[in-house]
Each structure stands twice: as structure tokens, then as C-alpha cells.
Amino acid sequence: MIVLNGVLLFLIFCTTVNAYQVNLTCDSPIVWGAPSNCSVTVYNDDNVPDDGKFGYNWVNDFIPHDSREVNTGPSTDSWLVTYNTSINLPGLYVTRLDVCVWEFLGIYCKPLGSVGITIKITDTLNGKLISSQSDKERDKFISSEDPLQSSVELKESDKNFLSKAPTVLSYWFVDCIYYGITSDLQFDYNFTKPDEQHVIEALVVADFTPLPPPTTTTTTQKPTTSPNVTTTTSTTTTHKPKPTNGTTIIPKTSVKSTVRHKREILTSPAPTLVGTNNSSTIRIWQNGTLVPYNGTFPYVCNSTFVVTDHKKVYGYFSKTVTTKAPITKVNVSGTNWLKHEQLLNLNVKCSGSGQLKYCLKFIPGIYNVTGNETCETYDDLNECNFNIERYFHGAEKHTVLIIIKNDVSIKVTSVTVTVYKVKQQAQLSVIVVPVVFSLVAIVTVIFGVAYYLQNRSRIIVEVANFDFGKQYSDMEYKTFKDRLKDSIANAFSQPSTSSESQDWSSGHKYGSMT
Numbered sequence: 269m270i271v272l273n274g275v276l277l278f279l280i281f282c283t284t285v286n287a288y289q290v291n292l293t294c295d296s297p298i299v300w301g302a303p304s305n306c307s308v309t310v311y312n313d314d315n316v317p318d319d320g321k322f323g324y325n326w327v328n329d330f331i332p333h334d335s336r337e338v339n340t341g342p343s344t345d346s347w348l349v350t351y352n353t354s355i356n357l358p359g360l361y362v363t364r365l366d367v368c369v370w371e372f373l374g375i376y377c378k379p380l381g382s383v384g385i386t387i388k389i390t391d392t393l394n395g396k397l398i399s400s401q402s403d404k405e406r407d408k409f410i411s412s413e414d415p416l417q418s419s420v421e422l423k424e425s426d427k428n429f430l431s432k433a434p435t436v437l438s439y440w441f442v443d444c445i446y447y448g449i450t451s452d453l454q455f456d457y458n459f460t461k462p463d464e465q466h467v468i469e470a471l472v473v474a475d476f477t478p479l480p481p482p483t484t485t486t487t488t489q490k491p492t493t494s495p496n497v498t499t500t501t502s503t504t505t506t507h508k509p510k511p512t513n514g515t516t517i518i519p520k521t522s523v524k525s526t527v528r529h530k531r532e533i534l535t536s537p538a539p540t541l542v543g544t545n546n547s548s549t550i551r552i553w554q555n556g557t558l559v560p561y562n563g564t565f566p567y568v569c570n571s572t573f574v575v576t577d578h579k580k581v582y583g584y585f586s587k588t589v590t591t592k593a594p595i596t597k598v599n600v601s602g603t604n605w606l607k608h609e610q611l612l613n614l615n616v617k618c619s620g621s622g623q624l625k626y627c628l629k630f631i632p633g634i635y636n637v638t639g640n641e642t643c644e645t646y647d648d649l650n651e652c653n654f655n656i657e658r659y660f661h662g663a664e665k666h667t668v669l670i671i672i673k674n675d676v677s678i679k680v681t682s683v684t685v686t687v688y689k690v691k692q693q694a695q696l697s698v699i700v701v702p703v704v705f706s707l708v709a710i711v712t713v714i715f716g717v718a719y720y721l722q723n724r725s726r727i728i729v730e731v732a733n734f735d736f737g738k739q740y741s742d743m744e745y746k747t748f749k750d751r752l753k754d755s756i757a758n759a760f761s762q763p764s765t766s767s768e769s770q771d772w773s774s775g776h777k778y779g780s781m782t
């Protein structure tokens with residue numbers, strides 16, 4: 269009874285606890301001809317690959333149908349889906365997978381369900397054209413000052429596929445002008461004029477025809493077509509394409525293959541064209557002039573040519589870019605020595621293509637610019653001429669960071685502002701007023717003294733004749749007559765008391781001289 273219960277519990281545990289999740293992925297989209305690697309992983313409740321045993325049943329709808337059966341396997345399985353390119357054209361195909369898990373100690377494979385996935389087979393290579401300047405990826409806008417490096421970045425699965433091709437070459441075009449071949453999927457070009465739109469196009473051609481065994485013949489292979497771009501004379505000389513002014517083309521594949529391939533691309537398109545109008549819009553620089561290119565490329569420059577060469581895989585990538593002048597000549601004017609409480613007033617001017625944006629940062633103290641400062645929000649600038657106004661409080665030195673950017677550049681300019689503390693203006697008035705008044709007082713005193721001295725010299729002259737200076741210096745002034753009278757009076761009233769003289773003196777006061 270107890271044992272039965274235990275078995276029952278065990279069964280319940282097995283069937284209820286284990287909820288699985290089947291994760292099926294395939295390489296898609298993938299270029300026509302390349303096998304698609306499909307893989308599956310069975311996850312358990314904890315989102316980790318389960319360590320049980322599983323059965324897999326794969327099937328796809330390519331013609332003819334293909335299948336793969338795995339009776340007992342771990343929680344992951346993969347299937348490299350291949351197809352016959354003679355029958356299966358580019359399009360959508362489905363791969364289905366039935367998964368079961370072995371339960372009851374390996375007696376029964378319990379179905380977990382069926383999952384399907386669509387594989388997209390594309391007629392051209394999958395990837396993208398990437399442009400970069402100074403190791404920075406550029407999307408729509410490129411700087412007119414820096415060299416531009418363009419490269420084709422292929423999807424990993426397509427790249428793996430191409431690694432089996434003996435030759436992979438890329439043909440480069442700017443504005444429908446052919447600039448030559450490279451073998452490393454990279455192309456350098458310098459756009460020099462700002463505010464222009466250009467189309468960069470790359471045609472990647474991978475040839476899967478095996479290279480002929482290395483024959484030692486040194487036959488000179490002269491391209492039959494006229495473009496000087498691909499002129500090569502011999503298989504032994506180093507290949508040096510001279511496409512135009514402006515580009516360096518660096519084929520790295522063996523000379524032989526390059527030549528062979530080049531000849532093919534230049535001569536072969538004609539018979540493989542479908543619904544052709546051979547009047548190509550592709551041109552080429554020759555002797556400093558643009559001349560129509562005598563040859564055709566599929567896809568390039570809105571070409572409608574369809575290539576049906578089974579031995580080759582094509583990739584077409586294009587990108588429209590707009591050139592912009594980076595921000596230069598940031599000119600800041602205004603005074604950066606401020607009196608306390610004085611308003612900072614700076615004017616900033618610069619040049620560069622729009623849309624210009626700017627932001628400001630005020631940092632107390634001195635700040636060393638690293639160049640990678642950014643702001644979270646920017647203000648638009650219609651023209652690069654704006655003012656900065658700001659009051660500063662506190663610290664003596666401040667750094668104003670002026671960050672101006674457009675689509676291709678960012679410029680960080682710093683201005684160190686020094687706020688110097690003179691005595692505050694309120695104190696100034698407190699000081700100035702008394703000082704002024706003191707000065708006025710001093711001047712008044714000086715004038716007074718001068719006036720006094722001047723007048724005194726007059727008095728002295730007047731009294732010098734009588735030499736009363738000492739005796740009567742502290743007395744009221746009396747005229748000579750009066751004093752004579754007094755002297756006579758004194759002489760006749762000899763025994764007079766001091767009180768009498770006081771009475772006298774009090775009774776004979778003289779008015780003030782001034």
C-alpha cells in the first residue's frame with residue numbers, strides 16, 4: 269500500500285512538475301545556397317537546459333523533403349538543413365520539429381509538442397553596409413572632414429558560407445561612379461564637400477567555382493574591356509588597380525584569382541542579363557573626366573539586371589549619406605573676470621552644418637575637459653551665435669562648459685570664470701561717504717587755516733607799530749586812542765582796585781574784529 273502510494277506520488281511528480289519549454293532557432297534569413305543550422309534546446313522549469321533524455325523528429329518542406337530523427341538525445345540537438353538549389357528557389361521554407369521526453373524510466377517517450385520555424389532564403393547576401401569615421405560608426409550623416417571607411421558586415425551564417433568561396437570581391441560605387449574592387453569588403457573614400465547627399469553602393473560577388481589548379485603559365489591576361497580600372501598585365505606582377513583619384517583599392521587575394529575574376533565580371537554580365545537595356549548609368553573617372561562605363565553590374569545603380577549564374581553568390585548593399593561640416597572655430601568672447609555679483613555675459617560663435625544643438629554646464633572650480641562630456645538635453649540653434657548670461661555665487665572660480673554638437677561632431681569648450689571679491693558695494697558707500705566728508709572737513713580746515721593765516725598777517729602788520737601783542741594778546745582789541753585814554757586814566761587813578769578795573773574792563777568792551 270505504502271509502496272503503491274509512493275509510485276503514484278512519483279508518477280504525479282514526473283508528470284506535473286516538469287513543464288518544458290522548447291526553444292527552436294534557425295539561421296534565417298540566409299543566402300540562397302547556404303545551409304541553415306537549426307538547433308533546439310529544451311528548458312525545464314528553472315529555465316536551464318533539462319538533463320533528461322529527449323527524442324527529436326525533424327522535417328522540412330524543401331523539395332525533396334528531408335528529415336532527421338534522434339531517438340534518444342540530450343536536451344539540445346541541431347540539424348544543418350541543406351537543399352538542392354536547382355529545385356529550391358529563394359523564398360520561405362518551414363522546418364518542423366516534434367519533441368518527446370523519455371519518462372517512466374525510459375519506457376515511454378511522452379510528446380512535448382511540435383514546433384515549427386520559417387527559414388527565409390534570400391537571393392542575395394544578408395548584412396549591412398557600415399560606414400565609420402575615426403572608428404566611430406556613422407549612420408546617415410558623415411563628416412566632410414574625416415576619411416570615410418565603409419565596409420560590408422555580413423551576417424555570421426552568410427559569412428561562414430562565403431568562407432568556403434575561393435574568391436570574394438566587392439565592387440564599390442559612389443553616386444553611380446565605379447571606384448574599383450576590393451577583396452576585404454572595405455572601401456575608403458573622402459567626401460570633402462559638406463551638405464551633400466551621396467549614395468554608396470557595394471556589390472559583393474563570391475565565386476564558388478573552384479580555382480583552376482595552379483598552372484605556371486605566365487600568360488598575360490589583358491582585360492578585353494576598356495576600363496582602365498582593372499588593367500593588369502601579368503599574373504606575376506603585383507596587382508595595382510588605379511581606379512580614380514580618391515580611392516585606394518587593395519585587393520588582397522592572389523593576383524591570379526583577381527585577374528580571372530575581374531575578367532569574368534567585366535565580360536560575363538552581358539550574356540546573363542535578363543530583360544536588358546545595356547545603356548548603363550554607371551560612369552567612371554578616366555583621365556580626369558567622367559565617362560560612361562562600358563560594362564554592367566547587377567543591382568547597382570537601380571539596375572534591373574538579374575544574375576542567374578549558379579556558381580556565384582551576390583550581395584548588394586547601399587547606403588545614402590549626407591555630408592556635414594563638423595563644428596569648428598568655437599569663438600567665445602566676453603569677460604571672464606567678474607566682480608562679485610556681476611553678470612557673466614559671454615557670446616559664442618562657431619561654424620558647422622546644422623542641425624546645431626548646444627547645452628551648458630556650470631561647474632564650480634576648475635574643470636579639465638575630457639572631450640566626452642555630454643548633456644541629457646540640448647537646445648536647438650538656428651545659427652551658431654548665442655549669449656550666455658549667468659550670476660555666480662560662492663566659489664571664486666567656475667568653469668562654464670559649452671557643448672555644441674551636430675550630427676557628425678561634438679565640441680566641448682570650457683571657459684574658466686574668475687569671480688573676484690572687491691569690498692561689497694554697500695560697504696563702499698559706507699566708506700566713501702565719511703571719507704568724502706572727512707576730506708571736505710580737512711579741506712575746510714586747511715582753507716580756514718590758510719584764510720586765518722592770511723588775515724592774521726594783516727592784523728600783525730596793523731598792530732606791529734604798537735607792540736601790544738604780548739600784553740593784550742588775551743584782551744579785546746582797543747584802538748590806539750582808547751588805549752591812550754585808558755593809560756592816562758589809569759595813571760591818574762593809581763590806587764585803583766582790580767575790581768574797579770574789572771568794572772572798567774567790563775564796561776568798555778570792544779566789538780569783535782571780524
Ligand SMILES: *[C@@H]1O[C@H](CO)[C@@H](O)[C@H](O)[C@H]1NC(C)=O
Binds near residue numbers: 289291292293311315
Ligand atoms: C530561445 O533562443 C533565443 C535565441 O537564441 C533566445 O533569445 C531566447 O532567450 C531563448 N529562450 C529561452 C527561454 O532561453
Ligand SMILES: *[C@@H]1O[C@H](CO)[C@@H](O)[C@H](O)[C@H]1NC(C)=O
Binds near residue numbers: 305306307347348
Ligand atoms: C549549429 O548550431 C549549434 C548551436 O549553435 C552548434 O552547436 C552546432 O555546432 C552548429 N552546427 C553547425 C554545423 O554549424
Ligand SMILES: *[C@@H]1O[C@H](CO)[C@@H](O)[C@H](O)[C@H]1NC(C)=O
Binds near residue numbers: 352353354355
Ligand atoms: C538537384 O536537383 C537536380 C534536378 O532534379 C538533380 O539533377 C541533382 O542531382 C540534384 N542535386 C543533388 C545534390 O541532389
Ligand SMILES: *[C@@H]1O[C@H](CO)[C@@H](O)[C@H](O)[C@H]1NC(C)=O
Binds near residue numbers: 494496499554
Ligand atoms: C590606361 O591607363 C594607361 C596609363 O595608366 C594609359 O596609358 C592607357 O592609355 C589607358 N587606357 C585606357 C583604355 O584608358
Ligand SMILES: *[C@@H]1O[C@H](CO)[C@@H](O)[C@H](O)[C@H]1NC(C)=O
Binds near residue numbers: 415514516
Ligand atoms: C583621405 O584623406 C586622408 C587624409 O585626410 C588621406 O590620408 C587618405 O589617403 C585619403 N583617402 C583617400 C581615399 O583619398
Ligand SMILES: *[C@@H]1O[C@H](CO)[C@@H](O)[C@H](O)[C@H]1NC(C)=O
Binds near residue numbers: 545546547
Ligand atoms: C535603352 O534605353 C534607352 C533610353 O533609356 C533607349 O534609347 C534604348 O533604345 C534602350 N535600348 C534597348 C536595347 O532597349
Ligand SMILES: *[C@@H]1O[C@H](CO)[C@@H](O)[C@H](O)[C@H]1NC(C)=O
Binds near residue numbers: 554555
Ligand atoms: C589619358 O591621357 C593620356 C595622357 O595624359 C593619354 O595618353 C591617353 O590616351 C588618355 N586616355 C584616354 C582614354 O583619354
Ligand SMILES: *[C@@H]1O[C@H](CO)[C@@H](O)[C@H](O)[C@H]1NC(C)=O
Binds near residue numbers: 556
Ligand atoms: C578627380 O579629379 C578631377 C580632376 O582631376 C576632379 O575634377 C574630380 O573632382 C576628382 N574626383 C574625386 C572623386 O576626387
Ligand SMILES: *[C@@H]1O[C@H](CO)[C@@H](O)[C@H](O)[C@H]1NC(C)=O
Binds near residue numbers: 562
Ligand atoms: C564596350 O564593350 C563591348 C564588348 O563588351 C565592345 O563591343 C564595345 O565596343 C565597347 N564600347 C566602348 C565604347 O568601348
Ligand SMILES: *[C@@H]1O[C@H](CO)[C@@H](O)[C@H](O)[C@H]1NC(C)=O
Binds near residue numbers: 444467568569570
Ligand atoms: C534608385 O531609384 C530610387 C527611386 O526610383 C532613387 O530614390 C534612388 O536614389 C536610386 N538609386 C540610385 C543609386 O540611383
Ligand SMILES: *[C@@H]1O[C@H](CO)[C@@H](O)[C@H](O)[C@H]1NC(C)=O
Binds near residue numbers: 634635636
Ligand atoms: C587639470 O590638469 C592639470 C594638468 O593638465 C592639473 O594640474 C590639474 O590638477 C587638473 N585639474 C583637475 C581639477 O583635474
Ligand SMILES: *[C@@H]1O[C@H](CO)[C@@H](O)[C@H](O)[C@H]1NC(C)=O
Binds near residue numbers: 640641
Ligand atoms: C571620458 O573619458 C575619460 C578619459 O578620457 C574617461 O575616464 C571617462 O570615464 C569618460 N567618461 C564618459 C562619461 O565616457
